[in-house]
Amino acid sequence: KAGVTQTPRYLIKTRGQQVTLSCSPISGHRSVSWYQQTPGQGLQFLFEYFSETQRNKGNFPGRFSGRQFSNSRSEMNVSTLELGDSALYLCASSVGTGNEKLFFGSGTQLSVL
Amino acid sequence: DAKTTQPPSMDCAEGRAANLPCNHSTISGNEYVYWYRQIHSQGPQYIIHGLKNNETNEMASLIITEDRKSSTLILPHATLRDTAVYYCIVRVAINAGGTSYGKLTFGQGTILTVHP
Numbered sequence: 001k002a003g004v005t006q007t008p009r010y011l012i013k014t015r016g017q018q019v020t021l022s023c024s025p026i027s028g029h030r031s032v033s034w035y036q037q038t039p040g041q042g043l044q045f046l047f048e049y050f051s052e053t054q055r056n057k058g059n060f061p062g063r064f065s066g067r068q069f070s071n072s073r074s075e076m077n078v079s080t081l082e083l084g085d086s087a088l089y090l091c092a093s094s095v096g097t098g099n100e101k102l103f104f105g106s107g108t109q110l111s112v113l
Numbered sequence: 114d115a116k117t118t119q120p121p122s123m124d125c126a127e128g129r130a131a132n133l134p135c136n137h138s139t140i141s142g143n144e145y146v147y148w149y150r151q152i153h154s155q156g157p158q159y160i161i162h163g164l165k166n167n168e169t170n171e172m173a174s175l176i177i178t179e180d181r182k183s184s185t186l187i188l189p190h191a192t193l194r195d196t197a198v199y200y201c202i203v204r205v206a207i208n209a210g211g212t213s214y215g216k217l218t219f220g221q222g223t224i225l226t227v228h229p
Contacts (some may be wrong), residue, residue, distance in 0.1 A: 004156070010147075031214060032215070033213045033215030033216065035219075042219055042220070042221060042222075043157070043200075043217075043219035044219075045216045045217065045218070046211065048214075048216055049214035050215070055215070056216050065170075065198070080131070090156050090213065091158070092157075094214060095214060096214055096215065097214070098214065100214065101147075101159035101162070102149075102157075102159065102217065103159070104156030104157045104158070106154075106155055106156050106158050107155075107156055
């Protein structure tokens, strides 16, 4: 069974631009969650989508948004990029209906110059 | 979710058991203890979880104290590839109407270094 796939693996953008990251969950998984990891703040929850609906959202500004498609694939978008948005963005998938484990992708390393 | 406390770093000799402690003194009755690890430049990897009984799988064992206020993750024969940051996470298991199962609250974890 294929794992969680995130694209692209690396991305370089400049301040003010916007970026879209993609996540393909494990087949059959309906929940996709996004996390931001920085050296200073560690791993922080951004939001979770389940069956195309946002189920929970972390404490991030509105510049961070996401969506989920009918095939459970998910995208997250960051608009008006700031230097502080440089981070590893991780996506995790799970069945989404109970006490289960999350499967993480390898992440997208975003650098904002 | 209850807060957890872990030592910032630990060392272990290759081939020996690595015992990683976690304190979760405010854990609620419906909260599970989860362990994940993150090897450099990769996403976190699930290791094991439990409620109150000791658990074992092919990767590790989880020992939870009777009062559930602390737990220990045991890697029975550590290898160099077990060098990673280990996260102990407490999260609710039962859907209480809108609970997000995709949300994990990560602390700083324990950096485990396995030496030859």
